[in-house]
Amino acid sequence: DQQVKQNSPSLSVQEGRISILNCDYTNSMFDYFLWYKKYPAEGPTFLISISSIKDKNEDGRFTVFLNKSAKHLSLHIVPSQPGDSAVYFCAASGWNTGNQFYFGTGTSLTVIP
Amino acid sequence: DTGVSQDPRHKITKRGQNVTFRCDPISEHNRLYWYRQTLGQGPEFLTYFQNEAQLEKSRLLSDRFSAERPKGSFSTLEIQRTEQGDSAMYLCASSSPEVTALYGYTFGSGTRLTVV
Numbered sequence: 001d002q003q004v005k006q007n008s009p010s011l012s013v014q015e016g017r018i019s020i021l022n023c024d025y026t027n028s029m030f031d032y033f034l035w036y037k038k039y040p041a042e043g044p045t046f047l048i049s050i051s052s053i054k055d056k057n058e059d060g061r062f063t064v065f066l067n068k069s070a071k072h073l074s075l076h077i078v079p080s081q082p083g084d085s086a087v088y089f090c091a092a093s094g095w096n097t098g099n100q101f102y103f104g105t106g107t108s109l110t111v112i113p
Numbered sequence: 114d115t116g117v118s119q120d121p122r123h124k125i126t127k128r129g130q131n132v133t134f135r136c137d138p139i140s141e142h143n144r145l146y147w148y149r150q151t152l153g154q155g156p157e158f159l160t161y162f163q164n165e166a167q168l169e170k171s172r173l174l175s176d177r178f179s180a181e182r183p184k185g186s187f188s189t190l191e192i193q194r195t196e197q198g199d200s201a202m203y204l205c206a207s208s209s210p211e212v213t214a215l216y217g218y219t220f221g222s223g224t225r226l227t228v229v
Contacts (some may be wrong), residue, residue, distance in 0.1 A: 004155070016212065032214045043204055043220030044156065046131070089155050093214065098169050099144070101217065103155030 003027045003086050003094050004092050006104035019077040021107045023090035026071065030092040034101065035064060037088045047088070048075070080111045117221035119205050125227045126195055133191045134224045138207030145188050146218060147180055148204040150172065156204055162188060163210075195228045202226075 005024045013019045016023075031052040034042035048072065050064045051058040057064050063076045077084055091101040102106045126132050138145050143164050146192040148156035159178070161169040161199035164185035174180075177195075182188040192199055202225050 006155075009153075034215075036217065037222075041221045041222065043120045043206075043222070046217045049217065051214050064181050089216065091155075099161045099163075099213070100146070100158035100169065100171075103157070105153060 001101045003030075003106075004090060005102040006090060006107050008107050009105070010108045010110070012105050012110045012112060013080045015082055016079045019075075019080045019084065019109055019111070021075040021077075021088050021090075021109065022031075023073045023075075023104055024071060025073075025102075027092070027094060027097070027102075028071065029094040029096045030102075032092065032095045033064070033066060033073050034091045036089045036103075038106070040088065044089055045088050057069060072093050077109075078110075081109045085109055117205055117207055117219050119203075119221035119224050121224055122195075122222065123225045123227075124202055125229060128197060128228055129153075129194055131191065131193045132195060134189070134203055134205075136188045136189070136205030136222065137186075138205070138222060139219055142207035142209050142219070143185065144208045144210055144213065144218075145182055146206045146208070147188070147190050148206065148220075150202040150204060150223070151200075159190075159203075192226075195226075197228045200226055200228045 034049040034079040035047040087106045090104045145162045147159040150156045162182040177193045202223045204223045206220045208218045
């Protein structure tokens with residue numbers, strides 16, 4: 001059962017515009033949410049996170065929004081740059097998930113120069 | 114510290130053979146994880162160590178899989194009698210417990226296994 005879902009396998013955005021990546025989850029006990037970025041032939045690298053006590057967290061060009069009632073989070077990248085082209089995974093964990101994170105299937109972002 | 118190291122980067126093996134992968138975590142991290150990623154999927158949890166103790170195992174970790182972390186340092190993941198369905202990227206990650214929830218893990222570059 002996929003507890004974390006990313007329904008858009010790919011996204012293309014013009015350089016300088018906003019990229020919005022979406023993620024939905026089913027487990028209401030999740031309380032920490034992370035975004036990872038992955039380049040080809042490399043492991044995922046941590047990008048930004050949010051805890052369930054917040055609805056927004058910002059770090060430079062990256063902002064994550066959490067809507068707990070809708071069980072939805074999104075990652076906004078503004079402005080998008082060609083170097084942002086990568087696969088983005090959202091991941092979630094909670095008090096009842098042990099010590100593991102559940103990952104979505106990823107969204108491949110292409111930023112067009 | 115050069116981060117999390119995995120060896121080998123690629124492994125091609127014939128069905129039925131045994132393979133072993135190695136992971137060297139960040140030295141200060143006492144938590145070590147193994148995940149598996151297949152094409153079009155996100156990483157899936159396999160197992161977790163705190164120091165040398167293996168504390169959790171996924172149901173994905175069949176009897177053919179065994180993981181060890183002697184002395185709480187490097188870890189090995191062995192797959193016996195490999196099957197074509199074992200073809201995947203095997204990712205190792207490490208973390209410190211006090212920051213895991215908000216900063217996640219540090220992943221290695223993975224070992225890509227192809228079973229032919």
